Each structure stands twice: as C-alpha cells, then as structure tokens.
Amino acid sequence: MQQVHPRVLTSNPEPRSTTNPYITMLTAALRRTPGVEVVTFSPRAALFGRYDVVHLHWPETILGLGGRRSSARLARWVLTALLLARLTLTRTPVVRTVHNVEHPADAGPLQRLLLRWFDRLTTHRILLNDRTECPGPTTTIPHGHYRDWYTGPRSPVVPGRLQYVGLVRRYKGVEGLVEAFRSIVDDSLTLGIAGAASAPELAATVSALADGDPRVTLRFDFLSDDELVAAVTAAELVVLPYRFMHNSGTVLAALSLDRPVLVPDTAVNADLATEVGPGWIHTFTGDLTGPDIEAALSAARAPRAASPDLGAREWADAGHAHLAIYRLALSRAVSGVRT
Template sequence: MTTLRVLTSHREPRATTNPYITMLTSALRRTPGVEVVTFTGRAALLGRYDVVHLHWPETITGLGGRRLAGRVVRWLLAALLLLRLTVTRTPVVRTVHNVGLPADAGPAQRLLLRWFDRLTTHRIVLNDRTECPGPVTTIPHGHYRDWYTGPRSATVPGRFQYVGLVRRYKGVEGLVEAFRAVPDADVSLEVAGAASTPELAATITGLADGDPRVTLRFAFLSDDELVSAITAAELVVLPYRFMHNSGTVLAALSLDRPVLVPDTPVNADLAAEVGPGWIHTFTDDLTADDLTRALDAARAPRAASPDLGAREWDDAGQAHLDVYRAALARTRPAGRTAEVPA
C-alpha cells in the first residue's frame, strides 16, 4: 500500500519532549506505511503531506508565549496553515488529550482552536469515556516500561509521593493539608516537580511549614530523578481536582507502584484493566483518612506488576495508521496528496 506522509503538530522530539510524543513518534516510524514529518513552519506551509495529526494544537497558536511579537507570528502561521488545510481539504486527525479549550487561551487563540476543531476529520481518544463529535477511535495511552529504565530506589516505608508539574488544578495544596492531619510520625510526603508559578510554590511552602515529614522539591525532574522518586514511594498520590487522562498514573504503574487518584469512571476502568491492588481512589476532597486507608490497602498482597498488555506501542503505531487511512478516505480520492510547490 502507498506510504502516507503525516505532518504532526510537534517538532522533532528532544530530551525534554513529553515521553508520550517521543514514544509514539518512534512507534510510527517503525510502522510500515507511514512517514512522520515533524512540525516546522516550512513543512506546514510548503511541504508535502497527506494527513495532519494534532495533539495539543494550542502549541501551534502560541499559547504560553511570553512575547506578543512571537505570539502574533504564531497566530499568522496557524491561520495560514488553516487556510491551506481548508483549500486542499487535507484530513486532520486530532488526539484529544484534554476536554475543552485551555483556560488561559486568549480570543485569537480560541478562534484558531475552534477552526482546527471544525476541520478535524477523525478524533483519537485515550479512553472510552471521552465524548467527542464525529468519527472517534480509542487508542489507549502506551505504557512507559521501555522509557523509564533508570536506577530504582529502595522503597521508603510510609512514603507518599507526588510527582509532576505542580498546577492549581492538581490539588497539591489539599494533599499537603490532608497529610499534615495524618497523626502517624513514621510516614512522609515528598512533592517533586516544577511549580507553574512562584505564588503557588509559596502557598504550598507555607502550608507545609513546621512539619518535618514534608519535603518539597520544586524543580523539573529528569527521567532518572522521576524514576528514583516514584520507586521510593509506597504510594504515589495524584490529588487532582479534575482528572481525565494522566500520563503520570501510567508512569507510576509502569514502575510497579500503586497510585491514589480521584474516583472517576476513567480510573475505575483503569483499575479493572490493570488488576487489583494498583489503583486506589478517593471522593470529593482528599482527607487524612483517605491517605491512611489507601496506604494500608497498598500494603496488601498483589501481583508483582500491573497488567499493561493493552498498551503496547507497536499496537499503537498500527492503530494510528488505520485512523490516518480512514481519515484520508473520508476527504479525498485515493492517491491525491496535499502539496504546495516549494
């Protein structure tokens, strides 16, 4: 069959790239029948490709850019790309990582993001609970067993661990408050990950002040540091106020550590998938009782590793290619390629 050229919304993976993107790009490049073209302005506007695959389209529109001039350039690039996709009827595949528009998107970005949504031909969701319009295919988020291979720590008895970017919606303030109410002197909590703002870091520091059982490490974690932090824990705690998809849950499970997460249908499905003893849940606001109950449950006998067999990356590569072909079949006759002469 003809090889499809797929333009992705991310640049060539680097050391700091989200591991999900790096591993998916590698899986696609191992899959016969697909050629990955990573994002550059020239490739997007002048290159040859059959399908566009978006992950976080807000990165194309300049969300988070610090300088107005840079954001304006990204807006113009996104608008030109959207015009090209509209004129050439190039199919757009979107992986839905987050539900809804980013809260911090401005008017121009919201306009562009809605335009991307209107052009989307086929959506990929990471779990069956994500509700989307139009054709949808579920391709589960792959595991990280082949990625996080650094040295593991010895388990620290009684260690609760939070890892990942510290943001308001992730509920780290509530975790610290709940932990401080745990009376056991032999437990500990570490929060490890870069804070989204200095103000948030200061708030959490104030909440933890005076409790020597709490360690705060507000810094970006390398892969080896993340492995060390997760494997030192008896229980990884992700106290999010809202959780739909979480790569951090899969990172913990890939490293054979149980997790405490909000009680949601998605997490209930994951608990059934990976086997008993790995996913523990809480409802409403996290409490000290939730922490102690989950720690006791995590100490019960369980399998040596969770079942992540449904999350192999080679399976994901072929599944993505099937979606690309379906999207192309819906929009253009076979053999027609979107091309703008360079």
C-alpha cells in the same frame, strides 16, 4: 488494492530530551511502523512541505500559548492562520488525539477562534479512553505504557513514603494534599512533592502550607527521567490528588514503575483499575482527606501481583492503530466523505 502509505505532519516538533515522553514514544513507534512516514512540525514543513494528513495533539502549542513576547505570539498566530487556510483550501484531513476535553483556560478570544477552526477541520478523533465524549467519528487507542522509557536505577521502597510527581498546577490539588497529609499524626509517614510549579505564587502557597512539618519535602523543579524513577520507586504509594482527572500520563508512569497510585474516583480510573488488576488503583471522592491517604496506604500494603497488567498498551499496537486511522481519514477525504 494497493495500500496507501500516508505522509503525516504531526503538531509536535522533532522530539528532544524535554519532550513529553508520550510524544517521543509515539513518534518512534510510528517510525517503526511500515507504511507511514512522519514529518514533525516546523513552520516551513507546515506551510510549504508535502504531507497527506495532519495529526494534532495539543493545537495550542502551534499557537504558542504561554509565550512571553508579544511579537513572538503574533508571529505564531499568523503562522497558525496560514496553516489553517492551507488545510481548508487543500481539504487536508486532520486527525486529532484528544488529550484535554476543553480548550486551555488562558486562551484569548483570537486564540479560541483559531482553536475552533482546528476543531471544525478535524475529521477523526483519537481517544485515549472510551469515556471521552466528542463529536464526530472517534477511535480509542489507549495511552501506551512507559516501561521501555523509565529504565533508570530504581530506589528501594521507603516504608511510609508518599510521593507526588509532575507539574504542580492549581487543578492538580497539591495544596489539598499537603493539608490532608498534615492532618495525619503518624510520624512514620513522609510526603515528597516534586515537579515544577506553574506559577511562583502557587509554589509559595504550597511551601507555606508545608512549613513546620519536617515530614514534607518539596522540590519545585523539573525532574529528569532518572530522578522521576528514583522518586516514584522510593514510594509505597504515589498520590495524585487532582481536582479534575481525565487522562493522566503520570498514573501510567507510576504503574509502569510498579507502584500503586491514589487518584480521584472517576469512571476512567475505575476502568483502569479493572484493566491493570487488583491492588494498583486506589481512589478517593470529593476533597482528599487524611483518612483517605491512610486507607489507601493500608490497602497498598496488601499482597498483589508483581506488576500491573499493561498488555493492552503496547506501542507497536499503537503504531499500527494510528496508521489505520490515517488511511481511513485519507481515503474518506479522497472520496469526499467526512470520517
């Protein structure tokens, strides 16, 4: 039987230097995979282009959530509705990678209606871990590592250095990290926080909490890849004090750079600890405390392997696994059976 060579429209535009590395690396992996053709998102491609399957990542990006101008938001909503109508009429199969388990909190009633429409059209979901619960057929394809992406110069490890990197958002608990760190009296420890803040008010809150402690350095700005490498590799321990964590590319970025992490005690992180080997994943329960940080740092100083085991997260494997799902979704659509 001849193999199907699907033409896939992805929900992301052509990757740029500021694109999420996961999207850039997955797009590249798919383009290296024989048997699949990738078409990145544009209004023209979505409404008038030829494609067999749609692959959604964050459908809210099509909606333009976070846009400032009302005219631009309205145009995005119209585009989304037209795309959804096309997909409905043509019965085009929709595959979705589940990055977040809930719709964005800032989505309004119309936006939620359109997002639910996407949900109804989705015929197969790709999970990044086995702990995600979703309706309908699913397949787990682990989030790929970043070893081939973060290749900039590494910093020498600074004894006692703790580091947070990534966007500073309310649910990521950076305020609690600063408070927990300041409760530690050890002057040999330092804390760096680096990443753009989601709101000026949040940056002001974190700054006020850190004020007066010279051990804390703040940088509320986007980091280039090389700056992220330098910050992470200088740390003895990367601390991600999220109030809620399900999938985290930042954890994998730190592990790809051979740095241990302190993260919430969740089933997903417990599975990851088993996967990568001892000494790399350290956890806390409830609200992060100073003793949590001190205990994790002490544990991170114990002997461990030179690098975590990320062998299950190769991008070539991810490319072939995605192609298999596209073919499955397309074959089921042709036969009239929902995947």
